[in-house]
Amino acid sequence: MTKVIHDRRAPEGTERFSKRHDFDAETDPSDFDAAHELFSDLRARCPVAHSNDMEGFWMLTRYEDIETAMSDPTLYSTAVQNVVPRVATTGRRPPLHLDPPEHTPYRKAIAPLFRRERMQHWNKVVREISDRLFKDIPAMGRADICGEFSFHLPIHVLAEFFMISEEDALRIRNIGHAFNLALQTKDFDAIQKHSLVLYDIAQGIIDDRKENPRDPGADPASALLAARDFDGEPLPDQGILGTIRQLLVVGIIAPTTFLGSAAVHFCRHPEHFQLLKDHPEKTPQITEELLRLYTPYRGFARTPTRDVEIGGEKICKDEPIALCFTSANRDETVFDCPHEFRLDRDNPKPAIAFGRGPHRCAGEPIGRLMIEAALESWAKYCNGFAADGPTPMTTWPEYGPFAVPVRFL
Template sequence: MTNVIHDRRAPEGTERFSKRHDFDADGQDDFDAAHELFADLRARCPVAHSNDMEGFWMLTRYEDIDQAMSDPTLYSTAVQNVVPRVATTGRRPPLHLDPPEHTPYRKAIAPLFRKERMRHWDKVVREISDRLFQDLPAKGKADICADFSYHLPIHVLAEFFMISEEDAMRIRSIGQAFNLALQTKDFSEIQKHSLVLYEIAQAIIDDRKKTPRDPGSDPASALLAARDAEGNPLPDQGILGTIRQLLVVGIIAPTTFLGSAAVHFCRHPEHFQLLKDTPERTADITEELLRLYTPYRGFARTPTRDVEIGGEKICRDEPIALCFTSANRDEAVFECPHEFRLDREDSRPAIAFGRGPHRCAGEPIGRLMIEAALESWAKYCDGFISDGPTPMTTWPEYGPVSVPVRFR
């Protein structure tokens, strides 16, 4: 297995082949701008092309995205897995591989999220969430992202990898720098910080080789104990890439999504009251918020041959962004898609954690973090009032990176 991702950017000094330009992807959005753009594209140009970020296609309709995720032989994730292209330092299974090559990595980590294991995490994550949030309302104001939602996944990460708080804080610091480089599209900085994360991942693996732990609860030990279809150990570079992927994959999305949820509650205090009054509906509220504010707009696939989608010809190896954020507000699937409704009878489930062979393996703990956060909010305060601007993340995520609030 190679540890190099071939960079197909056009050489400096050459002109990229210019396609039609249906929308601008670059630039900072306000909170609603992305949804306004996607609604416009669904209506006039559901299979759209942008010349930004090296050029890419984007699918905005639910059905098109669902079909692309369901056929890994035609739509590969091994060439480019997000828009913009940021992975240049190595393959990071299972996301960067197609079946069947990705399958042993999925099988190795899947038991870490089984129902029995999640019963353990249920208590741990809720205790972390309460500890991080309970003292904030007394201060009168806070930044929901900077003071809470950015810390929550880091503390969960430390427990998940069985690493020290000090090491977790180091990952947080590097992750913050990595995210800043991603926002500014500073690819040299992205690569620099990514390599440091590889060093941290290697240190975790080296420790587990010396002192193995229970493969049913420790990610590195699970990967070291795993075997492929022929009974061989997984290659060292594949294990390294998987640990590197797991270290940061769950940091940005929970931060931005919980920021979006806080903005929603600022705008709709009646929905926060509903959260307080009906704690038994927290899971339903989580699901509807995930549909409305899905934090992924740039997961990518690359066709292995020329394809036609919605009347548009897309050539082999041209990147396609699967815009979950748009799919979950598709008028053809969801009635009154921009409204928060808990009485939905839509026949199709929202695409929040993906679909098919690359559905997010960590979905159970991701949902748990969100539900725990909402429960902490409802337990310790009466709601939020917006107290400043909410700057947004850029591709491939969607959501605010800062949500200043005053507490009701």
């Protein structure tokens, strides 16, 4: 549980922030299981841990502490640093980079795009895209599930979502790929360079919608241009630009790496792939359990606005805190046999896969839909996978492989 420490002050002239080093943040990037082994160790011996890597940060590994931090944006801000490591160098990108109430008009503008009625439309569209992209791949005999399929799926969905051309979608795909590689290698000059190109693409979408308005109930740029703030004024141009820029990339990396993790799981557990084939009605349950086991986010961050105490550890105002969803969803105090794949779970709390509170992922419905569609396509067009090479892993803030070579069964 969290309580505020009102009177804590660092002595004048001393180092304010912690230099304690409980763990190395950069685990073996070639080992699919290394991160989970680290998090299990930390939950047992040091659930509120500090690392001096990546400029220094705290990490919460237990479900309860993370749930508490996500529920109080006045005490745990996302406006200072939203991920570990700090990578945002090119301006604010609402709604993620703002706290309530500033973030609320942006959130309200895009939320209707994911309402139930719109998901009925996307159900057919996303499944058709997934089938089209995957159906001919098994005939190749061997393929990289990420490179040949899961990287392409969100890009094609993105093109439909933003109502842009395949040419523009391809450009976003290439820049998004380069942006992701820069993140993995921590090439911050390249991160900034590619981010600026994404801003140019976002500005082009906005300029087009100003000249050619679309239905605000279906088009994100038109929805933001039509939105009003609390005073009835249009949202600022820079805020709209930042939101479109954020939406262009946020939905690319996570589906790629998560579906890679799912493929690794099915290579290890062919009986679970057979379950998927034999019982397509269980696809939503299988999706939920895979999301719990392989949650693709370990580095979403908050910054305390005052000194706090979490799990007996004192954390100073302005020290970044990583909320490790990947660890929380294997917390032994919440999930029985947390490392096992089980569809008969009766847990008191659901897994934290898309966040919680005011910054819960607005695109969660379409994210789940993409995953379910992909699993359905796999079950429809092949009989399973066998591992066919190494699975290089992403680094912070994501978790999951960015390449999964397989042989089709």
